[in-house]
Amino acid sequence: EKHLLGTKHLSAQELTNILDRAAYWEQHPVKVSNHLQGRFVANMFFENSTRTRFSFEVAEKRLGAEVLNFSAAVSSVEKGESIYDTVKTLESMGIDAGVIRMKPNGLLAQLAEKVKVPLINAGDGNNEHPTQALLDLYTMRKHFGHLSGLHVAIIGDILHSRVARSNLWALRSLGAKVSFCAPSGMQAPELAEYAPYISMDEALKADVVMMLRVQLERHEGALFSSAADYRAAYGLTVERSERMARHAIIMHPAPVNRNVEIDDELVECPKSKIFEQMGHGVPIRMAVIERALS
Ligand code: CP
16 A cells, blocks of 8 residues: 555554654755656646645655646646546556645545555545645654644634644544634534544643634635634634743644734744744655655
């Protein structure tokens, strides 16, 4: 099984192996190596991305792979070609691995059964975003030295968050406790048995306060009359951040809606790991690409 479809079915040992290999790459930085010389990796993004797409590309280039970048907007998808036919097309050209991001839930598992080339999930619908969770766990493990026993509070749009789901499964596997904090219209009831919903005041006591982007493009009806109302109820304001524990850290997968879910002043404050997280995307994705092609 060389696909990486999610963290839900990865064992604690598999998760740890990826984190350890990423640590190796962080400790042995290379501009460009020849580890994957002659191997072709296609980045297939059917949904927009900045961080995931570019950090995969940097990771692939550091490993010496040949990189193909597919963008749906300038492809035959615009003529109505399906995701399945697009992936089969690239497979027929001899790619060795595919990184894929797309909107539909459930399609990735079907694709993975039908293609031989290893697929790496770069975010599918609101299902999973495993490499984001891996870089988040990497950031927490690097800061605290361990994951077991940590309390991670994930705050915001849980309903639409593949980041919340991938973090939930991975953190639970490695012995951390996860809580959610969200207005009722942004809660995912099916996850309540794995992570309790707690108040903002309780969430601020966690070791890790992970804010999520309000995904305005995925909401049909307005839950809050204004961004200011959301900030007042669920935003990490400067005042709220002052109630966090001294040792606690702030995380956010980004992109950030500054002054909505997190105050502008906090994005780069000493407690914030937001840009460090992004940097960890490269060694994590190097580890994941190697795993797919090993
Ligand atoms: N965190 C994340 O997935 O960002 P992008 O959508 O820019 O890739």
